[in-house]
Each structure stands twice: as structure tokens, then as C-alpha cells.
Amino acid sequence: MLSLPVSTEVFLAEYWQRKPLLIPGGLTAFSPPVSAEELAGIAMEPEAESRIVVNRNSQWQLHHGPFSARDFNRDSPWTLLVQRVDHWVPEVADIRREVPFIPGWRIDDVMVSYANDGGSVGPHFDNYDVFLLQGDGVRRWKIGQYCDEAEPLLDHPDLLLLAEFRQEDEFVLNCGDILYVPPRVAHWGIAEGDCTTYSIGFRAPRLADLLSRRTDAALESLGNATLFKDPVPRPSARPGELSRSDIEAATTQLINALAQQQSPQWMGELITEGIDTEHGPDGAMSDEEAASLLGNGITSLTLQPEARVCWTEHEGSLWVFAGGDSLSVSKTHLPLLMELCDTWTLSSPQVEEMQSLEAGPNLLAFLLTRGALDVEA
Structure with missing residues (x-):
């Protein structure tokens, strides 16, 4: 596990989503699992999401993959960035397990970048938390100001770069x-010689999306017969007025309607959307394929690197979420489900144990058909 220079409690209370923290030797025995050549090979695949950022004569250029070998021969500082390398390389996916104190559903992916001497993507900010793990070589990071919506950007058609960087x-x-x-x-990273960096990104859902899903869930339960209730009537002194008390009453009734929607489905399904098979192997299978595998015996099950799986307890049941969908099962499945989320693997005896539970085959089939599991038959 990542070795913090402060306690986990202090990190979460004082640094997480608040201020940067240098973690020297965060992974003391880290051996970079992807070389620059291997990263270039992934960037040449049509399914990979890759970019090259070039700084030529103080002008920033962006190129999109897939790339060919000649794209990696450049006479200016440049950076290759490949998204979702954890979906391609199991050893990169393992890096995500080094930060277990952040909820697993918050993780997005591990991006890997290569840069030659002076290579950079320029001064910028991200809308997500990121742990920047240094691989091969050396990179200098400059930390700047906190940026709000009004922060001026360079006039560039493709890159969101800061017009002013105030180093702190x-x-x-x-x-x-x-x-x-x-x-x-x-922040602004600049390579000192050839180097690679592993960016472990943690995204949060937009409040607008959360509100939309919760509202949709509330609308389904309200029905068309639920109407606005007038506040305590009082004579109107001004004809035609929409009174402040009317607006406040409507607001209170809307808040109450949203609060009454207690099912966790609206959030669990939203945050597990995006098993993005466009950028990696399609592990989802049909109901018939899942039933056949479960019937013939399985040696072990492994959580797919691209899988988004989470669970919650609600009203005596266990709700499981994967691939933007949900299933309610008995809480007897919780120990094995926690084992899968923790170790990413269920052994053959554990699979047999889950299959013996009530609705256990349904849970396994649910995860298989959502592309969350890799099977060794």
C-alpha cells in the first residue's frame, strides 16, 4: 500500500481535495511495469485512447492516435499520453490497489505518459483528484494557484492551458x-531527461448528474396524482401575486419528495456506468454464455480491470451495482463480495460457495453479463 508521510486520517482530513502533498518513496520498491517502447506499442493500437502534446517554439500542438512509429521521432519536447493503460496491462491495474483508503467507486483509470527531455503538457488544472506516481526517470512538478471557473486560459483550439501560472x-x-x-x-510537470509517469485519477460524479438521477427516481415514485399543497391560506392583498410563501412551500415539498426516495439505485447505477469496452477487451457475455459457464464449473473469477463494481446495504438487503445496472440479493453474499472487491479474485472453492447461496448463481450471472468478471474455466 502507498506509504503516506502522514497518517491516513490526517491525509483525508487535511489534504484530500484540499491541498497537494508530496509523498517521497510512496512506493519504495516500485518497478515501472511499462517501458516507453511498450507504451508506444499500445498507442499504436486503434482501440487505445492516446495523445501527443508537442511544444515547438513555445507553441503547443496536440495530435491524436493511433500513432505509427514515425510519430515518435520528434526534434522538439513532446509527451505521449495513453489513457486506461490499466485496462491493457494487469500490472498497471494493480497500481490502483495501492490507494485502498479512497472508495473504489471513485477511481477512474491509470493514465501513463512518456516525455523526452523538456517534454510537458503545459500548465493546467484537472477537475479530479490525481496521484502522480513517477516511473522511470525524473520529472519536475510546479504547483500553482487554485483555479475557479473564471481562470483565464490560452486561446488554443484543443488544449485547456492556463494563460497565467502563479507558482507556489x-x-x-x-x-x-x-x-x-x-x-x-x-500544476505543470516538466521531464528532466526521458521519463514516464503513472497518473491514478479519481473522478467524482457531477452534482447535476446526481440531481438528475435522483429526480428521475423521485418522479417514478410520485406519479401524476401527487399535487402541490397550498400553504396556510391567507388573504392576498395584491392581485396576481405569486407569494414568497407559495414559492417556499413548493420548494419544501420538492425537497421532501427527493428525500423520500430512499432506494440507492439512482446513485449506484450512475457511478458504475462506463465499463468502456471501446478501449479494452469486451468481457460481457450473454445470459446463455453465463449460464453455460456456471453450469460447467469455474476454476476462478477475477475482477476485470475496467469493471466498476460497488455495493450497499439497504433495508436488510444487499444491492450490487455493475455496468450501470443493479441487483438486490441477500446479505449472506457480503463476505464473498467484499473478498472480490478487495483481492479482485474468487478462488474455485469461493465460487462454489457463492453458487451454493440463495440467488448466488444470479449474482454471478449478473456480474458476468455486465462484463465485470474474467473467467478461468
């Missing part, structure tokens, strides 16, 4: 060092 700190990272950067904090 600077760190030099070697292999195994980590820099945590909260959302909207400006």
Missing part, C-alpha cells in the same frame, strides 16, 4: 515518489 511550490520526483494534486489546483 516545486517538487522533483524520482522513481517511486508520488505527488497528490487535488481538483482545480494548477
Whole structure:
């Protein structure tokens, strides 16, 4: 596990989503699992999401993959970035397990970048938390200001780069060092010689999306017969007025309607959407394929790197979410489900145990048909 210079409690209370933290030797025995050549090979695949950022004569250029070998021969500082490398390389997916103190449903992906000497993507900020793990070589990180919606950007058609970078700190990272950067904090990484960096990104759902889903759930339960109730009537002194008390009553009734929607489905289904098979192997199978596998015996099950799986207890049941869908099962499944989420694996005896539980085959079939599990028959 990632070795913090402060306690986990202090990190979550004082740094997480608040301020940057340098974590020297965060992974002391880290051996970068992807070389620059291997990263370039992934970037040449049509299914990979890759970019090259070039700084030529102080002008920023962006190129999108897939790339060919000649795209990696450049005479200016440049950076190759490949998204979702954890979906391609199991050893990169393992890096996600180094941060177990952050809820698993918050993780997005592990992006890997390569840069030659002076290579950079420019001064920018992200809308998500990120742990920047240094792989091969050395990278210098400059930390700047907190950026709000009004922060001026360069006039660039493709890149969201800051027009002004106000440096507040600077760190030099070697292999195994980590820099945590909260959302909207400006940062600027510059390679000192050839280097690779592993960016572990944690995204949060937009409040607008959460509100939309919760509202949709409330609308389904309200029906068309539920009407606005007038506040305590009182004579109107001004004809035609929509009174403040009417507006406040409507607002209160809407809040109460949303609060009465207690099912966790609206959130669980939203945050597990996006098993993005466009950028990795399609592990989802049909109901018939899942039933056949479960009937013929399974040696072990492994959580797919791209899988988004979470669960919650609600009104005596266990709700399981995967691939934007949900299933309610008995809480007797909880120990095995926690084992799967913790170790990413269920052994053959554990699979047999789950199949012996009531609705256990249904739960396994649910995860298989949502592309969440890889099977060894």
C-alpha cells in the first residue's frame, strides 16, 4: 500500500481535495511495469485512447492516435499520453490497489505518459483528484494557484492551458515518489531527461448528474396524482401575486419528495456506468454464455480491470451495482463480495460457495453479463 508521510486520517482530513502533498518513496520498491517502447506499442493500437502534446517554439500542438512509429521521432519536447493503460496491462491495474483508503467507486483509470527531455503538457488544472506516481526517470512538478471557473486560459483550439501560472511550490520526483494534486489546483510537470509517469485519477460524479438521477427516481415514485399543497391560506392583498410563501412551500415539498426516495439505485447505477469496452477487451457475455459457464464449473473469477463494481446495504438487503445496472440479493453474499472487491479474485472453492447461496448463481450471472468478471474455466 502507498506509504503516506502522514497518517491516513490526517491525509483525508487535511489534504484530500484540499491541498497537494508530496509523498517521497510512496512506493519504495516500485518497478515501472511499462517501458516507453511498450507504451508506444499500445498507442499504436486503434482501440487505445492516446495523445501527443508537442511544444515547438513555445507553441503547443496536440495530435491524436493511433500513432505509427514515425510519430515518435520528434526534434522538439513532446509527451505521449495513453489513457486506461490499466485496462491493457494487469500490472498497471494493480497500481490502483495501492490507494485502498479512497472508495473504489471513485477511481477512474491509470493514465501513463512518456516525455523526452523538456517534454510537458503545459500548465493546467484537472477537475479530479490525481496521484502522480513517477516511473522511470525524473520529472519536475510546479504547483500553482487554485483555479475557479473564471481562470483565464490560452486561446488554443484543443488544449485547456492556463494563460497565467502563479507558482507556489516545486517538487522533483524520482522513481517511486508520488505527488497528490487535488481538483482545480494548477500544476505543470516538466521531464528532466526521458521519463514516464503513472497518473491514478479519481473522478467524482457531477452534482447535476446526481440531481438528475435522483429526480428521475423521485418522479417514478410520485406519479401524476401527487399535487402541490397550498400553504396556510391567507388573504392576498395584491392581485396576481405569486407569494414568497407559495414559492417556499413548493420548494419544501420538492425537497421532501427527493428525500423520500430512499432506494440507492439512482446513485449506484450512475457511478458504475462506463465499463468502456471501446478501449479494452469486451468481457460481457450473454445470459446463455453465463449460464453455460456456471453450469460447467469455474476454476476462478477475477475482477476485470475496467469493471466498476460497488455495493450497499439497504433495508436488510444487499444491492450490487455493475455496468450501470443493479441487483438486490441477500446479505449472506457480503463476505464473498467484499473478498472480490478487495483481492479482485474468487478462488474455485469461493465460487462454489457463492453458487451454493440463495440467488448466488444470479449474482454471478449478473456480474458476468455486465462484463465485470474474467473467467478461468
